Amino acid sequence: MARILSAFAIGLLFGFGLLASQMANPAKVLAFLDVFGAWDPSLAFVMGGAVIVSSLGYLAARRLGHAVLAPKLDIPSRRDIDPRLVAGAALFGLGWGLVGICPGPALTLLSILPREASIFVASMLVGMALFRLVPQSGVASTLREADA
Amino acid sequence: MTAFTPLSALAGGLMIGAAAALLLLLNGRIAGISGILGGLLPPQAGDAAWRVAFVAGLLLAPVAYAALGHATPAVSLEASTPLLVVSGLLVGFGARLGSGCTSGHGVCGIGRGSRRSLVATAIFMAVAVATVFVTRHVLGA
Numbered sequence: 652m653a654r655i656l657s658a659f660a661i662g663l664l665f666g667f668g669l670l671a672s673q674m675a676n677p678a679k680v681l682a683f684l685d686v687f688g689a690w691d692p693s694l695a696f697v698m699g700g701a702v703i704v705s706s707l708g709y710l711a712a713r714r715l716g717h718a719v720l721a722p723k724l725d726i727p728s729r730r731d732i733d734p735r736l737v738a739g740a741a742l743f744g745l746g747w748g749l750v751g752i753c754p755g756p757a758l759t760l761l762s763i764l765p766r767e768a769s770i771f772v773a774s775m776l777v778g779m780a781l782f783r784l785v786p787q788s789g790v791a792s793t794l795r796e797a798d799a
Numbered sequence: 800m801t802a803f804t805p806l807s808a809l810a811g812g813l814m815i816g817a818a819a820a821l822l823l824l825l826n827g828r829i830a831g832i833s834g835i836l837g838g839l840l841p842p843q844a845g846d847a848a849w850r851v852a853f854v855a856g857l858l859l860a861p862v863a864y865a866a867l868g869h870a871t872p873a874v875s876l877e878a879s880t881p882l883l884v885v886s887g888l889l890v891g892f893g894a895r896l897g898s899g900c901t902s903g904h905g906v907c908g909i910g911r912g913s914r915r916s917l918v919a920t921a922i923f924m925a926v927a928v929a930t931v932f933v934t935r936h937v938l939g940a
Contacts, residue, residue, distance in 0.1 A: 657825045658849040662856020663863055665818035665830065665902075670864050670872050672811020673804065678875035682801040684931040691801045693808040698905060700812025701819065705830075705910035708820020718827030725827050726911070727898070732918050739897020740904075744923035746889025748930025750878040753901040754832040754894060757887075758857040760874065767876050771887040778891025779837050785896065 654720045666759045672697040675759045677751035684748055819907050822853075831903020832857070833894035897923075 669675040674697050682691035712724055747753050752760065752771055760768035819830040826849060828835075835850050842850075865871050878886070894900040897919050899908060904923075908916020 654826050655848045655852045658822070659852040659856045661818045661822045661825070661830070662853035663860050664814055664821070664856075665853075666857045666860020667864055668811045668814030668816075668818060669857075670811070670860060670869075671814060672808045673801075673872060674811060674815070676801075676872060676874040677878075679801050681931055681935075684927050685935060686928050687932050688935055691803055693801075693804045696805045696808035697812035697815065700809045701816035701906040702910045704813055704816025705819035705823075705906050706912075708816075708823050709907075709911040711820070712823045712827075715824070718823070719825045721825075721827035723827055724823065726823075726829065727908075727913070727915075729898075730914055732915060736897050736915055736919055737922060739893045739895070740919040740922035741897075741926050742889050742893030743897055743900060744893070744926025745930050746886040746891075746893055747901070747923065748927035749882060749886040749889070749934065750876065752876075752886065753890060754836060755857060755900075755902055757890075758832070758836075758854060759860050760876075761858055762861045763871065763874055764876055767878065767883055770880055770883045771890075774884045774887025775891035776836070776840070778888040778893075779833070779895050780840050780891075781888075782837070782892050782895035783840065 657720060665755065668697075668701070669756050669759050675756040675763075677756075677760075680747075680751035680753075680756075684751070815902075815906060816910070819902070819910065823907075829903055829907045831899050831907055833891070833900040834898075834903050837895050893923075 672694070673679040674694060679691065680694065682689065683694035685691075712718065718724055750771070754775065757768060757772050757775060761772060822828050822830040828849070835853055839847060839850050861871060890900070897904075899916065899919060901923075904916040904919040909920060
């Protein structure tokens with residue numbers, strides 16, 4: 652139960668961060684990606700701030716050796732750069748660049764822009780479900796659950 | 800064109816980073832949104848509740864944000880229905896094929912110095928910048 656409550660509270664905090672930073676504003680995201688136009692570099696500060704705090708959390712968790720509410724830390728251990736990683740990141744970048752929405756903001760936008768966000772989220776879930784039709788290699792299927 | 804807002808961006812980034820740090824420290828899990836959602840397709844017994852709770856938090860964030868006295872942030876999105884469908888499919892499929900998205904690779908992965916996440920983030924940033932360049936300055940000119 653504690654794990655479920657903490658996940659809920661952390662989801663809220665994550666959403667507050669998306670709202671406060673304007674990461675959940677597609678126009679702001681596209682302006683950040685428009686490096687060769689009227690560039691708005693603001694969102695670099697989102698990633699910078701987030702990476703610093705998340706790395707501190709990682710160091711603390713590693714030092715602790717386990718999670719406070721769970722027996723182990725579920726951290727991906729793969730190091731190889733495989734074709735799936737490259738192709739998946741490229742397809743993701745294309746979709747993100749087309750409208751400026753990535754998965755977290757898509758969910759947070761559902762109550763703010765219900766029509767547009769529900770079309771996007773439904774399509775995103777279909778895209779995720781279609782991934783399950785891709786043949787899994789032995790290594791990929793055993794490691795899939797541990798992926799970020 | 801949007802205004803440069805480094806302070807609110809940094810403040811929001813610190814909250815996102817704190818959420819990622821807390822999910823790892825408390826629950827032992829990576830705060831990758833596409834991974835958390837993908838793990839629910841289909842739900843696995845014993846592993847679904849925390850995922851649903853996290854997603855519920857994300858969904859309710861705008862309501863709670865307003866209840867705390869903040870104005871609902873202005874958002875602006877100009878996209879046709881076909882474009883929303885195509886981009887949603889690409890984002891969902893691409894994030895699963897590439898094992899992560901902006902949060903899983905860009906925040907959590909880079910935060911722990913993962914080579915895979917550095918490469919994935921460099922690729923999706925470069926492709927997204929190229930996509931905006933083409934749609935705004937080549938096709939949209």
